[in-house]
Amino acid sequence: MMQGEKVTLRARTEADVPILHGDLYDDVLNRCRDSAKPWRPVAAGPYSPFTPAAPADTSAAFSVVEAATGELAGEANLWGIDLHNRVGHLGLSLRPAFRGRGLGTDVVRVLCEYGFAVRGLHRLAIETLADNAAMRGAARSAGFAEEGTLRASAWVYGEFIDEVYFGLLADEWRSARGRA
16 A cells, blocks of 8 residues: 555555446546546446456556545556656546545655655656646646647547646656655
8 A cells, every 4th residue: 555645545446346437437527538548338347447457567556545534535547657668657536525635636646656666667747638727736736847738639528628748757756755
């Protein structure tokens, strides 16, 4: 488990699947904003995107637990890990009842610790929709630099939306932790 100030990131369990699937996948608009893949009708079960998978070198999926309550708050991922270049991407999705509590910023910080300290990555990236103020704020709070915008690059529920790219280097992360 990885511990933050407000969240714990732990391995996903089968018991998490119906909760995450119901709150995060069955909400079609939210899922279209959260994933680059098109939404399809999938039942919570073996084909759910939240079903625990075998460990992989290229990704790590976590369940997010709110530390204060012990409740399942959402999911977080380190994905697209390139072991040669030592880079990875991170993402998260919180259940509606847990949004607006500052949990996302803590999740980003814990994922950075996992990516840099545990996995030994050199660079982490965040790609988010330009109108996702919460994720943009979480990225900035964790020390990520905005690196660019891809205009009209994401097809989201009937329209193209800009995507904003953020990056953070391991040295920058270590330096910021030393000042904290």
